[in-house]
Amino acid sequence: MDLPGFSLSSASHAFTFTWVLTVSTKWNPVEYRTYPERLSQKIQELPPVDMFVTTADPELEPTILTVNTVISLLAVDYPAGKLACYVSDDGCSPVTYYSLVEASKFAKLWVPFCKKHDIQDRAPFRYFSSEEVPFDNSLEFQQEYNKMKDEYEELASKINDANKKSIDWNLSGDFAAFSNIETKNHPAIIKVVWENKGGISDELPHLIYISREKRPKHPHHYKAGAMNVLTRVSGLMTNAPFILNLDCDMFVNNPNIVRHAMCLLLGSRNERESGFVQCPQYFYDGLKHDPFGNQFEVLHKYLGNGIVGIQGPFYGGTGCFHRRKVIYGACPHDIGIQAKSLTPVHGDLTEKEQLKIFGNSKELIRSAAHALQGKANTSPKLLPNLNEAAKQVAGCGYEYGTSWGKEVGWQYGSATEDILTGLLIHARDWRSVLCTPHPRAFLGCVPRAGPISMTQQKRWATGLLEILISERNPIVATLTARLQFRQCLAYLWILIWGLRSIPELCYAVLPAYCIITNSSFLPKANEPAICIPVALFLSYLVYSLSEYLEIGLSIRAWWNNQRMGRINATNPWLFGAISVFLKILRVSGTVFEVTQKEQSSSNGGDEGRFTFDASPIFMPGTTILLLQLTAFVVGFGGMQSPSVDNDASGLGEIVCSVLVVICFWPFAKGLFGKGKYGIPVSTICKSSLLSLSFVYLVKSASKGQV
Numbered sequence: 169m170d171l172p173g174f175s176l177s178s179a180s181h182a183f184t185f186t187w188v189l190t191v192s193t194k195w196n197p198v199e200y201r202t203y204p205e206r207l208s209q210k211i212q213e214l215p216p217v218d219m220f221v222t223t224a225d226p227e228l229e230p231t232i233l234t235v236n237t238v239i240s241l242l243a244v245d246y247p248a249g250k251l252a253c254y255v256s257d258d259g260c261s262p263v264t265y266y267s268l269v270e271a272s273k274f275a276k277l278w279v280p281f282c283k284k285h286d287i288q289d290r291a292p293f294r295y296f297s298s299e300e301v302p303f304d305n306s307l308e309f310q311q312e313y314n315k316m317k318d319e320y321e322e323l324a325s326k327i328n329d330a331n332k333k334s335i336d337w338n339l340s341g342d343f344a345a346f347s348n349i350e351t352k353n354h355p356a357i358i359k360v361v362w363e364n365k366g367g368i369s370d371e372l373p374h375l376i377y378i379s380r381e382k383r384p385k386h387p388h389h390y391k392a393g394a395m396n397v398l399t400r401v402s403g404l405m406t407n408a409p410f411i412l413n414l415d416c417d418m419f420v421n422n423p424n425i426v427r428h429a430m431c432l433l434l435g436s437r438n439e440r441e442s443g444f445v446q447c448p449q450y451f452y453d454g455l456k457h458d459p460f461g462n463q464f465e466v467l468h469k470y471l472g473n474g475i476v477g478i479q480g481p482f483y484g485g486t487g488c489f490h491r492r493k494v495i496y497g498a499c500p501h502d503i504g505i506q507a508k509s510l511t512p513v514h515g516d517l518t519e520k521e522q523l524k525i526f527g528n529s530k531e532l533i534r535s536a537a538h539a540l541q542g543k544a545n546t547s548p549k550l551l552p553n554l555n556e557a558a559k560q561v562a563g564c565g566y567e568y569g570t571s572w573g574k575e576v577g578w579q580y581g582s583a584t585e586d587i588l589t590g591l592l593i594h595a596r597d598w599r600s601v602l603c604t605p606h607p608r609a610f611l612g613c614v615p616r617a618g619p620i621s622m623t624q625q626k627r628w629a630t631g632l633l634e635i636l637i638s639e640r641n642p643i644v645a646t647l648t649a650r651l652q653f654r655q656c657l658a659y660l661w662i663l664i665w666g667l668r669s670i671p672e673l674c675y676a677v678l679p680a681y682c683i684i685t686n687s688s689f690l691p692k693a694n695e696p697a698i699c700i701p702v703a704l705f706l707s708y709l710v711y712s713l714s715e716y717l718e719i720g721l722s723i724r725a726w727w728n729n730q731r732m733g734r735i736n737a738t739n740p741w742l743f744g745a746i747s748v749f750l751k752i753l754r755v756s757g758t759v760f761e762v763t764q765k766e767q768s769s770s771n772g773g774d775e776g777r778f779t780f781d782a783s784p785i786f787m788p789g790t791t792i793l794l795l796q797l798t799a800f801v802v803g804f805g806g807m808q809s810p811s812v813d814n815d816a817s818g819l820g821e822i823v824c825s826v827l828v829v830i831c832f833w834p835f836a837k838g839l840f841g842k843g844k845y846g847i848p849v850s851t852i853c854k855s856s857l858l859s860l861s862f863v864y865l866v867k868s869a870s871k872g873q874v
């Protein structure tokens with residue numbers, strides 16, 4: 169077989185494999201319903217929950233968004249005395265700390281207001297931006313509403329001012345800890361912003377600010393590292409048996425969500441059924457018809473519910489309720505002695521072993537033992553007194569020689585720490601549950617620009633592939649641990665994203681190749697065999713379209729997702745694969761590039777239009793497009809080589825080539841667009857060079873054949 173024939177057949181096999189994975193994953197969908205009003209029949213007292221928020225960069229992640237997320241958490245419908253909110257700031261920004269202090273003052277007015285009037289939007293920026301006029305016309309409500317609105321505007325302008333003035337920030341008094349530090353070189357800073365001393369239900373929950381120690385020579389493991397510090401510090405301070413974690417942009421949209429999650433965590437006969445409870449990652453103010461194909465509605469619905477029917481949803485990094493003991497490495501009780509082979513954490517550890525696993529803090533070991541045995545919290549402590557112990561476990565050297573990031577806590581070694589961490593939990597025989605209440609649990613920001621979306625996709629493809637090539641991959645977990653076979657297939661479906669770039673590239677280049685060399689990869693239009701690819705293609709179209717229509721999405725949304733599927737696969741996913749390849753060759757490491765979050769649609773006009781920047785990530789797409797255009801010139805300009813064995817290219821190849829151009833239409837517009845809407849000239853030049861060399865190569869190769 170020649171090279172094109174070989175690549176065609178391997179690409180087809182790769183697609184068939186992906187199809188098998190998809191079908192297996194979607195096969196038996198399951199949905200859970202939750203009835204929080206029945207919770208009191210089941211349990212006497214609601215359990216405590218520690219709530220984590222991570223933020224890393226006040227520029228990319230506007231402080232006002234983080235603050236809104238925190239406020240919405242402080243305002244959930246759950247006894248405040250049972251809650252503690254921990255904010256991790258990897259940016260080590262005094263502005264973030266200051267904003268939290270101000271936010272807690274605001275929340276003291278906001279939370280009673282929400283609870284009194286049963287406000288559903290507990291993130292103030294949402295509530296005050298909603299078009300609907302508040303329904304309550306009483307004078308009392310109107311007065312309170314106006315007061316709250318003024319208070320929020322004041323808070324927002326204080327934060328805004330703080331952000332602007334951040335250069336000549338006066339770092340004294342409470343802010344002294346932030347003076348003379350660099351963001352990547354500073355000791356741990358832990359501050360109790362608000363303490364609910366009496367554990368009182370209608371006060372505010374605890375609010376704690378944490379910026380872990382960072383030193384240039386110490387790896388900090390990005391978000392996973394931050395999550396582990398949050399776990400340890402909260403272990404010392406409140407040690408709640410359940411942990412909710414949110415990214416800084418994901419505010420609470422359903423104030424009852426903690427109770428919904430408790431239905432799933434406490435409602436089943438065996439806790440193994442719900443090792444963690446994941447809420448789907450939905451977004452607010454998403455652009456109409458999903459032009460960047462990143463709102464994942466269809467994915468959540470079909471693949472999401474399908475996995476629920478196997479071993480449970482993947483951990484998605486945000487909007488997830490964990491059991492602390494599961495994070496600490498525990499296995500379900502009923503697998504008994506076999507648990508010892510799956511985890512270093514089990515009932516009869518000596519103190520020495522515990523120190524080795526959890527690190528050198530006696531206080532932490534004591535609290536971890538409590539968490540693992542499911543004992544209630546020890547007597548209430550005054551949080552500031554714990555500050556020294558907390559700083560120890562937030563130190564950058566604390567984890568050396570311990571099991572953190574390997575067997576315990578959030579897992580290191582992948583830019584998608586979420587999938588890796590969830591995989592380990594499933595491998596230890598836990599199941600997970602998807603929580604889908606109405607209204608939706610949490611809402612976050614979705615990228616609204618080409619470059620941001622591409623960077624995010626690249627990070628995912630990179631991180632997922634890192635897992636696939638590691639010894640912690642799902643195949644090993646199925647063979648040596650307790651990952652179910654079909655769950656393994658579901659994991660493979662997502663982990664191979666980066667690799668899928670290769671067959672997608674082959675398929676995108678093939679039509680152009682055939683036209684240029686005057687050969688074919690499809691049967692002729694008058695041969696009966698043409699029915700096979702046409703039938704496959706049409707049934708795929710009809711099936712995928714029906715998925716969109718069934719959940720009320722538009723044809724445009726379907727098309728945008730198809731198109732972005734091709735663009736993502738050939739651009740960011742390819743770069744993801746390349747960066748993992750470079751990592752294997754030890755040329756460069758992989759990094760977690762934080763996704764930029766925009767507050768609202770201030771883009772003006774052309775919202776859904778694809779945007780570009782000078783990143784090489786846009787080169788493959790541009791090259792593919794130029795190749796098709798070259799093929800048209802060659803084909804219609806009569807410059808084709810004579811065909812070998814009567815195998816001339818025909819209608820099929822032309823149709824496919826046109827289809828590729830339609831898929832890459834945003835790039836076609838980009839060739840002529842201006843500013844951010846245009847592909848930079850340098851990218852166009854490089855891509856032209858690439859496609860010309862390709863044409864030259866295949867031309868000379870095919871001449872050799874004749």
Ligand SMILES: O=c1ccn([C@@H]2O[C@H](COP(=O)(O)OP(=O)(O)O[C@H]3O[C@H](CO)[C@@H](O)[C@H](O)[C@H]3O)[C@@H](O)[C@H]2O)c(=O)[nH]1
Nearest residue numbers: 222223224258390391394415416485486583584624762763
């Ligand atoms: O060094 C870092 C880097 C990131 N973060 C935080 O991690 C969160 C997620 O980062 P973001 O850039 O928003 O990631 P997304 O592209 O939205 O990420 C998705 O994919 C990630 C894995 O790649 C998951 O961790 C996220 O939860 C999931 O939403 C944010 O709160 C960041 O502040 C840190 O705390 N420290």
Ligand SMILES: [Mn+2]
Nearest residue numbers: 415417612763
């Ligand atoms: Mn995010």
